[in-house]
Amino acid sequence: MSNPIISLSEMTDFQSKEDEFSPHHWYRRMLKQDPVVYNEASDSWHVFGYDLVKTVLNDHEHFSSERKRTIVNVGYISEDDNNNEGEHHIPDRLDIHNVDPPEHRKRRSLLAKAFTPRSLRLWEPRIQALAEQLIAKFAHQPVVDIVEAYTSVFPVMIMSDLLGVPSKDHHLFKEWVNQLFLPSTHTTFAEINEMKRTAGEEYFKYLYPIVVAKRLNPGEDIISDLIRAEVDGDQFSDEEIVRTTMFILGAGVETTSILLANSFYAMLYDQPGVYAELRNNPELIPNAVEEMLRYRFNISKMDRMVKKDNNLLGIDLKKGDAIVAWMSAANVDERVFEDPFTFNIHRSNNNKQLAFGYGTHFCLGAPLARLEAKIALSTFVQTFSRIENVEGFILEDNLIPAAAGQSLGHLPLKLYT
Ligand code: HEM
Structure with a gap:
């Protein structure tokens, strides 16, 4: 099988996991370079500036989502998928991630039926109850690993609950999701892909x-x-629906878990005063979440394939070229965000952040992710008067690879009620 992964480690120059977790110095350098950068090792083009990132994400006439190579492999890729033929492909009628308009519009409007404002209103009390349940389990502990106890569990519990799976089986979902969305490199691809196949089969059977x-x-x-x-x-077949839930899990679980874990990191290490401010003024939480997405959610990037030869970005791109839009870099573009490398929960335009993408494929789950983050943080700050970091915490030792960058595997903190 030819490798369909565009490996970004061949593009970046991170010396440590920590460098990758906090890549602002690299983004700063990339934003100052040529607007479009070619990387020979991964044979791909890269854009970092705010406006060009938006163009690549939204101009589906020139930059297609019907790609042959990608930066993130989520779920199992079969030989047949790789050749774009055969039986084991994601269902055509529900796959919205890998198609362009006009077909995309039709499919998206179908999936959107499961993500309406009415659904959100129905789900809100269930999400609130799950947050309270989880917090009650560690509320009396002096120290908690917030990733293990809260941020890595909350989104997968919500998604299994919203899918309508019995709560006694939520832990099974967590295991399958962990395996299905394991990141891989050129060397580990075959082995990890096989693990994903097994997890996918078990998930399907369940x-x-x-x-x-x-x-x-x-x-x-x-x-x-x-x-x-x-x-x-x-109507959709049962098999199509099972496969679509897998896509939804892939799109919605790890991303939201990372947003939550990084938010706690920001409150402990980027700006410790923020916690007290949010406890005293919980109405600031939605804007704080936007700033977390802008400043601390540094894994957001997306690939496209050049659909026809063009010079739209100021260089000649050829049909079939792979191009990566770095949304997290665009989120610190000083042409849009004043003093971009400062974490500021009062920033008035941080809802312009591009972590959820832009235009045609804008994240369908963004309202849900925002709601989860709002409830996770507000329920937490109402319960604990103060949090503190634990002495001796070494960031580098607590980072683990995620599908699109580094994520916190552990984040211990002291709790005060
Ligand atoms: C912090 C949390 C999240 C982030 C940062 C995020 C990010 C993104 C991004 C960048 C895209 C655009 C992909 C592209 O342009 O090709 C996307 C698409 C999508 N996301 Fe999310 N996402 C999050 C949470 C969720 C959740 C909770 C769900 C659902 C439960 C979800 C469902 C989707 C779906 C269905 C799409 C495909 C939309 C389309 O192709 O039209 N996401 N997401």
Whole structure:
């Protein structure tokens, strides 16, 4: 199998995991370089500036999502997928990530039926209850590993709950998600891909009967919404629905977990005063979440394939070229954000951050992710008067690779009620 992964380690010059976790100095350098950079080792083009990133993400006439190579492999890639043929592909009628308009618009509007403002209102009390449940488990401890106890569990519990899976099985979801979305490199790709295949099969065997049962007895959950959805009088098969839930998990679990863990890191290490400010003024939390996404969510980048020869970015790009848009770098572009390398929860334009992408493929789960973050933080700050870092914490030793960069594997903190 030819390797479909564009390896970004061949592009960046990070000397440590910590460098990759806090890449602002590298972004600063890249933003000062030529607007479009070619990297020979990975045979790919890269853009960092705010406006060009937006162009690449949104101009689907020239920059296609129907790509042959990608920076992140989530889930299992079969030989057939890689050749774009065969049976084991993600279902055509529901896959929205790898298609361009006009087909994309039709499919997106179907999936969007499961992510309406009404759904969010229905889900809010369930999300709130899960946050309270998790916090109650560690509320009396003097020290907690917030990643293990809270930030890595909360999003996967929410997603399994919203899919309509029994709560006693939420832990199974966590294990499958951990395996299905393990990052890989050129050398580990084959081995990890095989692990993902096994996890994918187990997941499928577990979820398929749940979908069949919900078809007979639908409820208020994402799977039931997808069962009810119709395309031109046609309905999705049970298999398509199972595969789509896998995509939703891939898109929504690790990303939100990282946002939450990094938010705690920001409150402990970037600006310790922020915690007291949020406890006293919880109405600041939504804007603080935007700033976390802008300043501390540094893994946001997305690839496209050049669809036809063009010079839109000021250089000649050829059909088939791979191009990467670095949204997290655009989020510290001083042409848009004043004093961009300062973490400032009062920043008035941080909702211009591009962590959720831009335009055509803008994250369908963004309202849900924002709601999860708001509830996770507000429930936490209402419970604890103060948090403090634990002496001797070494960031480098606590970082682990995620699908698109470094993430916190552990983050111990002291709790005060
Ligand atoms: C902090 C959390 C999240 C971040 C940073 C994030 C980021 C992104 C980005 C950058 C894209 C655009 C991809 C592209 O341009 O090709 C995207 C798409 C998407 N995201 Fe999210 N996401 C998050 C959470 C979620 C959640 C919670 C869900 C659902 C449960 C979700 C579902 C989706 C879906 C379905 C798409 C595909 C949209 C399309 O192609 O039209 N995401 N996300």
